Amino acid sequence: MLLNRPTVVVADADPISRTILQNCLVDAGFPVRVAGTAEDVLVLCDMEPPDALIVDGPFPDMDAFELCDRVRHETRDFDVTVIFVMEVSDDMTRAYLNQMVDFAGGDYFVAKPCDTHWLIRLLDTIPRRKSTSSDRSRKSSSIPAGSRTSGA
Secondary structure, three states: OOOOOOOEEEEEOOHHHHHHHHHHHHHOOOOEEEEOOHHHHHHHHHHOOOOEEEEEOOOOOOOHHHHHHHHHHHOOOOOOEEEEEEEOOOHHHHHHHHHHHHHHOOOEEEEEOOOHHHHHHHHOOOOOOOOOOHHHHOOEEEOOOOOOOOOO
16 A cells, blocks of 8 residues: 655766665655756756655756755745755764755755665655646656756
8 A cells, every 4th residue: 555655856966876765765655756967856846846855966067055945946946845865974074964954945964874764754754745737646757867958
């Protein structure tokens, strides 16, 4: 039985990490869309805002903190829950990333490697938006890298 779980965009420049997290979330019953670039995230959020955005940066086209700020302001999507999942090498890096996540408008910071069961429990606390399109029922989708056009 699948639960009525929030929609998630997984944004990660590394295709292997992106696919692993996507498969884990889809197997847990989450509708997932994926993006490999920051610009692709903006396209996905413009097309249909997700309930949650999981960001693992940096991206070749912008850093994860700028992406969060742009999702909040360019797409006017202040309701999306933004979860940063980033590698931490030491306590000083952890403190710095916590501050940057807060400054960028992120909601949560999760250090890598992370427990996917904990991440699933966190996602289950996020309220679902009311569906605005039939596309909401799709299990998984992605867009090709660099597909955003000028003026979009």
